[in-house]
Amino acid sequence: MSSIEIKDIWQIYDSRVVLEKISLNIEQGSFVSIVGPSGCGKTTLLRMLMSEEFCTRGSILLDGIPLPAEPTLERGVVFQRYSVFPHLTVLGNVLLPMELKASRWLGKLLGPKRYNAKEEARAMLEHVGLRHAADFYPAQLSGGMQQRLALAQALMAKPRVLLLDEPFSALDPGTRADIHVLTKRLWEETKMTIVMVTHDISEAFRLGTRVIVLERPTPDDPTKGARITHDIPVRPRAKDKKGAA
Amino acid sequence: MRLINRHPGKHGARLLAVVPFIALIVLYLTASAVRHAANPMDKLLPTLSQMASAVNLMAFTQDMATGDYLMLTDTLSSLQRLIEGLVISIGISFVIGIAVGMLPYLRKLCVPFIAAFSMVPPLAILPILFIIAGIGETAKVTLIVIGTAPFMIRDLIMRVEEMPKAQLIKAQTLGASSWQMALRVVVPQMLPRLIDSLRLSLGPAWIYLISAEAIAAQDGLGYRIFLVRRYFAMDVIIPYVIWITLLAFIFDVSLRLTQRYAFPWFAGAKSQ
Ligand SMILES: Nc1ncnc2c1ncn2[C@@H]1O[C@H](COP(=O)(O)OP(=O)(O)OP(=O)(O)O)[C@@H](O)[C@H]1O
Ligand SMILES: [Mg+2]
Numbered sequence: 001m002s003s004i005e006i007k008d009i010w011q012i013y014d015s016r017v018v019l020e021k022i023s024l025n026i027e028q029g030s031f032v033s034i035v036g037p038s039g040c041g042k043t044t045l046l047r048m049l050m051s052e053e054f055c056t057r058g059s060i061l062l063d064g065i066p067l068p069a070e071p072t073l074e075r076g077v078v079f080q081r082y083s084v085f086p087h088l089t090v091l092g093n094v095l096l097p098m099e100l101k102a103s104r105w106l107g108k109l110l111g112p113k114r115y116n117a118k119e120e121a122r123a124m125l126e127h128v129g130l131r132h133a134a135d136f137y138p139a140q141l142s143g144g145m146q147q148r149l150a151l152a153q154a155l156m157a158k159p160r161v162l163l164l165d166e167p168f169s170a171l172d173p174g175t176r177a178d179i180h181v182l183t184k185r186l187w188e189e190t191k192m193t194i195v196m197v198t199h200d201i202s203e204a205f206r207l208g209t210r211v212i213v214l215e216r217p218t219p220d221d222p223t224k225g226a227r228i229t230h231d232i233p234v235r236p237r238a239k240d241k242k243g244a245a
Numbered sequence: 246m247r248l249i250n251r252h253p254g255k256h257g258a259r260l261l262a263v264v265p266f267i268a269l270i271v272l273y274l275t276a277s278a279v280r281h282a283a284n285p286m287d288k289l290l291p292t293l294s295q296m297a298s299a300v301n302l303m304a305f306t307q308d309m310a311t312g313d314y315l316m317l318t319d320t321l322s323s324l325q326r327l328i329e330g331l332v333i334s335i336g337i338s339f340v341i342g343i344a345v346g347m348l349p350y351l352r353k354l355c356v357p358f359i360a361a362f363s364m365v366p367p368l369a370i371l372p373i374l375f376i377i378a379g380i381g382e383t384a385k386v387t388l389i390v391i392g393t394a395p396f397m398i399r400d401l402i403m404r405v406e407e408m409p410k411a412q413l414i415k416a417q418t419l420g421a422s423s424w425q426m427a428l429r430v431v432v433p434q435m436l437p438r439l440i441d442s443l444r445l446s447l448g449p450a451w452i453y454l455i456s457a458e459a460i461a462a463q464d465g466l467g468y469r470i471f472l473v474r475r476y477f478a479m480d481v482i483i484p485y486v487i488w489i490t491l492l493a494f495i496f497d498v499s500l501r502l503t504q505r506y507a508f509p510w511f512a513g514a515k516s517q
Contacts, residue, residue: 052414071417082409085416086514087433096429097419107425139513157419 003028003193004049004161009058010225011044018044020225022058024212031187031194033208035201040214040226042197046165049195050075062161076159078167083150084138090149091134094121097156121156128152128182144175148182155186162187164196168203180207208234291480299480303469315469316488323466324492326382327454330389331443334450337390338397339439343431345398346405347423356402363395368456380461385454392453393446400442405431437508444500451493 004026011019018041026032034042047053048060051071060067062074077083084093098117099109109117125131128148138146147167154162168176184207187194198204204211213230253261277290291299304316345351345359371388378384408431416426458467466489473481504511 050414050418052410071414073418073420075418077411077415077418079411079415082411083415085412085430085434086517087508087510100420100422100425100429104422105424107421107429137510137513139510139517153419159418 003030003063004195005061005064007059007061009048009055009060011041011048011053012056012225016222017225019055019214020227022214022226022228024228024231026193026195029191029193031207031209032196033204033211034195034197034214035199035204035211036214036226037216037219038199040216042214043165045214046163046195046197049161050077050163073157074160076154076157076162078147078150078154078162078164080166080169083167084146084153086138088137089134090125090130090136090138090141091118091121093138093149093153094124094156097153101157124152124156128186142175144171144179147171147179151179151183151186155190158190159192161193161195164194164198166198167196169199176203183207205234209236210234288477288479291483295480296484299478300484303481303484316485318464319466319469320488320492322462322464323454323458326385326458326465327389327450329382330386330454331393331446331450333386334390334394334397334446335439335443338394338401338442339435342398342401343405343427343435346402347427347431352402359395359398359402363399365391367392367453371457371460375461385457385462388453388457389450393450396449397439397442397446400445401435401439404435404438404442408434437504437511440500440504444497447493447496447500451489455489 004024006022006024006026009019009022010017022045034045036042044053048055049067051067051069054069071077085096088096095109095114095117098120100107102109102113102117122131122134125134128151130145130148130152133141133145138149141149150167168179171179180203183194187207196204196207211230211232211234212228213232214226215229216226217224273290274293277287277292280287280290281292300316304314307313308315341355341359345355367388370391371384374384374387374391378387412430413426416430421429454465455467455470458465459471462468466485470482470485
């Protein structure tokens, strides 16, 4: 069974072919890293997976059903920047997904419900090592803390698929190593499928269960779009062995 | 050292800030003294003591006909008009600005119309307002609204459109409906920006207020200035102008402080 099925998709912008004949089956619970030269269409592919962009030809199915035409709860995202809300504190950012779910008209929890939600949010912050920063605003956080917050916030919505677009590329190597460990732990704890675009090959291999390389065969030819040139299995998901049996 | 790298010290900075004010005052007093030496009856540049006695008459003496303190009644009526106009303007522009900024259908429907409407010179339609609404308060308040709302609406639409698209995508992936996004993501981030917009609109609001009062009113700061102009009463006009400037300045500062304390995240987010 496959969680995401990308079937023969093409993306053409004003007669420039960006993606060509991309077909990919992504298994439930896998961690797919996508690498490739700048401008080859990695972000474009990810944007199609989050329904921010639509393919010229082909189709994408999530558990056998075509993707809805707008972003939805089951597909969480973390971008390189602007992933958290600047007007909410760290706690407020993590609280938001619960508030949106619980309160349709106000989008805000009050009273004892809020208290309980806050406890849950604090537990999540503890988990990503941000509990001490709960009352800060994002602008007061370092880049690494902001990305940890973005991960925590995305996870609060309990997505089935998490889409990451160069989430760690603005971080220094030390911070990046820490957040790799965190990402891996979070992925192992949930049953999420993760698709991550990155420029960093070693990051792609360290985190992914599978590495996909996108490349244009002739970079200067606008009629030939990027395709999948390599599809490298790295390692199976540790827990999968038990789950598959 | 290069000129762009030279900074005045703390005291130096303060001194520099007051220099132009002092220079203006000295220049005025000198010119006034020179004119009064030549002609003791000069009305064009009244001396400080002449202005003080005029202020005393306008602000601290009951008017013989009505028993009012004129400067106080003028100030109150002007402020009432100004605030009414601005409050209506803020209300309209906030609702329209956010709705239009967020919804593509409304954008297509409204943006060209608003762009065209904002080109209408408000003062040119003042006579229409007087004809429709009479020369009462409604026309003056409406003029302020017409003069300031289109700018604020357009400004807000742009601010909403300028929000990083990633934020709205993110909100949707967290399950937010359009309404929830408006309430929890867009509105809170637009409030401090509305204050910026309002600060920029204060100048035009005063212009339209004073123009409307100059043309048809029984009281108000603008009315008074244009009334005493007939008697060349510079000793009243100058203190009134200073008073209006001071009021505008206080408005501006209090808006700035409101923004700083009510939206502590804003300064940091803006500089990112
Ligand atoms: N909306 C669009 N309209 C026209 N062209 C686009 C659009 N979006 C992307 N492109 C083009 O598609 C190509 C791929 O862009 P994309 O952002 O997906 O690259 P990328 O692989 O993510 O690059 P990077 O590694 O630098 O982030 C680029 O040549 C870009 O100019
Ligand atoms: Mg990219």
